[in-house]
Amino acid sequence: MLGDAKPGHLPNDRLGEQPGLVGDHGARHDTRMPEVSRQTGQANGVAAFRKQFPIFEQKVYLSSCSQGALSTPVEASLQEFIESWHTHGNPWETWVRRMEELRAEFAALINASADEVAVTFSVSTALNSLASALDYRERSGVVTSDFDFPTVGHVWLAQQRRGARVSFAKADGNRLPLNSFEEIVDQQTALVSTTHVCYKNGFKNNVSALAELAHERGAYLLIDAYQSMGTQPMDVKALDLDFLVTGALKYLLGSPGVAFMYVRRELIERLEPADSGWFGQENVFAYDVHHLRYAAQARRFETGSPPVPNVYAALAALRLIAGVGLATIEEHVRELMSRFIAGARQRGLHLITPEEPADRGPLAMVKSADAPKLVAVLAKDGILCSTRDGALRVSLHYYNTAEDVDAVLAGLDRHPELLVTTAD
Ligand SMILES: Cc1ncc(COP(=O)(O)O)c(C=O)c1O
Known part of the structure; x- marks a missing residue:
């Protein structure tokens, strides 16, 4: 069992920037392995980038909205994970460090700091973790929309038993007008949780206008950027976002099993998720069953052992994206x-x-x-x-x-x- 492993002996500085990520899941080895490759796509433009995706030798691939195509750097990174497992048995120091590299890589992509990013298994698990931290007694309203991906509705509707009052901004044909939000966001609204680009028609919300509206009425704004992230610049500070969720598998070109949640720094320590676990603790490897001590960073929204193979895939994929810009x-x-x-x-x-x-x-x-x-x-x-x-x-x-x-x-x-x- 992973959790039965002995505490680690490694100094903190071997395990990335995030405090608390000390020790490992099991025995230690010297696991100095090559860096997950940093490929650049820009040098030779689209043609060179495309060459790294073997599917184009046989197919016209137009389905990144479902799953990004597999690249050779991502495949090599997965292979690197397998090699590390073969060679070292349980090199958790390296695997946890890769997770921290991924966190930093994603943070850089959205102009956040690594402290403000939780790496989760899916958008749904990220949202559930956040939802479990909300207290609906002061403000009970959660506003989402007709254009949100179903899981977003499901997460918030399930919060009704905890006192949330969920309403949906109404679509008008293939648009989600700002006034649909204006009509229902009020002084009782705790959170506006909506999509950037709609998965079922491609409509893109005006995020700055939504941030202004939500904040003017004292609510937080969460954007689900799953259908846009990886295809346009995303600056969470310039957009004044409180939360952003997205996953690695579509336009970020990774595999299923990794998602991200940005949490604005000032909000992190005000939110205590009821949905918790050892990877959300101040010291992950303290092995203290008697106390709950949330990490001071957004990783307090994480729970169990990270999905390591998917972390390797996502790391190479994000570097590919960052290489192009x-x-x-x-x-x-x-x-x-x-x-x-x-x-x-x-x-x-x-x-x-x-x-x-x-x-x-x-x-x-x-x-x-x-x-x-x-x-x-x-x-x-x-x-x-x-x-x-x-x-x-x-x-x-x-x-x-x-x-x-x-x-x-x-x-x-x-x-x-x-x-x-x-x-x-
Ligand atoms: C906009 C959007 N949000 C969320 C999801 C699903 O998120 P997850 O399966 O990571 O919970 C999808 C999947 O297609 C999506 O398109």
């Missing part, structure tokens, strides 16, 4: 998206994604007469897309090219019977 990725994705939207418009297709660049992210959707069939026939042609709510989802990343966009448009041309046009 989010602003460069945003520009590329915006150009490709405009190309797709122009092509769809030219064909008279029924787009359900707003057309203005400010209102959309890396995901565009067109209505289909039979979306699962359309996804299947495109897949037969080697074009991988996805579907939600009766529409085709096409998502774009830095590894995609104008040829990919043209390929999916040509694929749509071959199946007019499965499309819905604006004339229908």
